[in-house]
Amino acid sequence: MGIFSGEIYRSLRGPEKEEKTDYNVVEYVDKDEKWKQAAERSIEVERLDDIIGLFGSFDENIRLVEQHLQVNVTNRETQIRITGDLEQVAKAAKVVEGLLGLVKRGETVDKQRVMYLIMLVSDGEEAKIDELGSDVICVTAKGRPVKPKTLGQKQYVQ
16 A cells, blocks of 8 residues: 555555566545546656657647647656556656657747647557658758658658
């Protein structure tokens, strides 16, 4: 037993459940005194700059993920923690990892990219996230690469 968001909880991971998993599932008592399940996933990030690019100004990018997937996302130094319903935490983790991949490739993360990744993950097409931003169509006179922003644009160019 312990404290989870100010409430009583018990961990469902016991010695008999020591499977290799990225999620920590707990049961807790809500304000109606009913046992509920919640999941927690931690993502370790190598560079603090990646977290800054991911969260955006005033944490606007992460707020979109929280609002659309009904999860809570927090960070402590280089660790991002996602809590909520198991299915939603899994989706949010895929979105966050996809956004981190874009940030690591030097892409800017904005509202459009966040919403597009949420849509891809919700539709079960998270495997296509890696295809985003990988092709350079041309380079502008100022040296900036021109890339398709969506899979539809990428398909049209090909």
